[in-house]
Amino acid sequence: MSRAETPRRGSRSGRAGIRDVAAAAGVSITTVSDALNGKGRLPDATRRHVREVADRLGYRPSAAARTLRTGKSGLIGLTVTTYGDEPFTFTEFAYFAEMARAATSAALARGYALVILPATSRHDVWSNVALDGTVVIDPSDQDPVVSELVRQGLPVVSDGRPAGALPVTAWVDNDHEAAVLGILDHLADAGARRIGLLTGTTTDTYTHLSTTAYLRWCERVGQDPVYEAYPAHDPCAGAVAADRLLARPDRPDAVYGLFDPNGTDLLAAARRYGLRVPDDLLLVCCSESAVYATTEPPITTLSLKPRRIGTAVVQLLIDAIEGVESDQPVEQVIPTELIVRTSSERRSPRTTVSPPRSPEEG
Amino acid sequence: MSRAETPRRGSRSGRAGIRDVAAAAGVSITTVSDALNGKGRLPDATRRHVREVADRLGYRPSAAARTLRTGKSGLIGLTVTTYGDEPFTFTEFAYFAEMARAATSAALARGYALVILPATSRHDVWSNVALDGTVVIDPSDQDPVVSELVRQGLPVVSDGRPAGALPVTAWVDNDHEAAVLGILDHLADAGARRIGLLTGTTTDTYTHLSTTAYLRWCERVGQDPVYEAYPAHDPCAGAVAADRLLARPDRPDAVYGLFDPNGTDLLAAARRYGLRVPDDLLLVCCSESAVYATTEPPITTLSLKPRRIGTAVVQLLIDAIEGVESDQPVEQVIPTELIVRTSSERRSPRTTVSPPRSPEEG
DNA sequence: TGACCTTGCAGAAACGTACCTGTCAACGGG
């Protein structure tokens, strides 16, 4: 029998298709498509009628078919680095959560959704999802996933400037050197004579830039570097490293910790050694966590502004996807924010009357 | 001209398709498909040859086409509740991050990826992504999104037992009543005479069940309830509520806080009122955060085991998607874990010599 | 009355894959 004699029965596969809507509305498929997508030249009456019939049938356009036809899926990959089997690390929880939250919002506002894709994931998963582009967090030096994506012609925007010659479409980052130098100056201003650093053994850009900045600052002011490095993805190692740092014979009288849990770890270590904060030890750490506002004493933190980064990254990516000639530069530097609290407050105030508020407060 | 005379040129649209591979390998499209997907009856030589040619051409199958054809996208929605514009709330950061992490891993291991989709998101985003199923966190009473998904015949598994008659495929939850009762007994054992509760004003199941359990416990032991409720999604309100609770004339001598930041907030409030923990005030809060291990003093926490929940939810969902007749029940209760620390340790030890180590330590 | 445009819609060709249905050769048994 010829196929002309076997017309599709309505809703053959359960769900109503555009054909069923067309048949029910007594118009052509084209008209339905145009009516629902606001295209074509149709009188409002037809448009309304089609919309109404579609509603009545509970018609939902097939995302797969649309993607196949248009080449756009409306999906953005969110690539996170992994340690071991787990996506994203404990250390970065607060940062990642805030960043992902902002990215999700920003993407959503422009009609995109985010797909979580660990960088080391099975290749078949990567190739099984149609992405319009990808946000990659802290890409490693020769990330094969990123190279592959770029080779496929997909836009890739990275959070953190790409190491090496990774050819990303755009990137967003903080000025980590400036942030570290600012903190060291802040601590020195507060009376620190020997500033220590709690850093990581990993080779990512953040750790590397921050450590280098510290070493350069030490050289400039003529201080011997005092630092301990530990594998940042191991939460227990951080406590041990904090302890080691304060147990050294050349114990620092101020410490900056590069990672989120360093603040509580250093505080605990200080208590063990009977050091008062900030009297005997000034403390600053890089964190997005709110707990440091209520610790005893509250701890000064550096915020990397993950919300702004997440938003900026997504905007850049979607601009690239949609071919918008953005007036934004493709390399954006987001300023950090130092939230000064008791743990780094001036050791010997020159006066007992309250000093004028610095612009950093409030 | 007839279309037979316009054969497709190789890689017309930039990327190589299955046709190009077939042409280059000198076989048919069917053979390529079978060879790459491990189906059909092909000699190994042909299979290897096709695979090699595909590799050489950098062939990547189109996820959209595959999805359209097979009806499976390999994508799972991760629906989070929203407060205001932002997906998921600050209060649930640690819980959500851990849960999402475990869910991502579990999905990945079975070849699926997660799409973050706030429940209140624009409808066009929801309908623009082809989902095989959805995980929904803490579905509200009459969640329109969930109803819609179920009506489309998609499997929906919820984290948290569904309120009302929400027809989810399966759910995973803790036994919140039992957990609260256990904590109250634990505090009473430690010498608490009047136990207070820091709870929320929202109507979600977790808050409701926990508060009810508290009230019932009070009734049973004959204690007047002492609690403060605040909008849990507002981080500042938590500190105020903690303060209010300790400022009451009928001040409790032990407090359980239902939300993650309650521990530090209560600790700070206790300091303001000169209360020593645990001597004057026993403290427990529900949290997944590691900071409570290093506060002064360390605070006893209840863990809801988000990793286990995330894993279980995804397994149930994928079983439903793939039609696996799971031997797991469709309603799973994950046990909670009370991590006992100094803040809830027995007030008047019977002896001054160090007690034997309890199995919970270490 | 043509020539020409505009309006309102229909037909049909992709998009790239998976899979059902042949087809053809080789082979073996009766």
Added chain:
DNA sequence: CCCGTTGACAGGTACGTTTCTGCAAGGTCA
């Protein structure tokens, strides 16, 4: 020699859209 079987492939259709290209009917203008 015939028939059934099996291995190794090719053809072609369907998945559900979007969109390009018609194509009549009606209006306008010379």
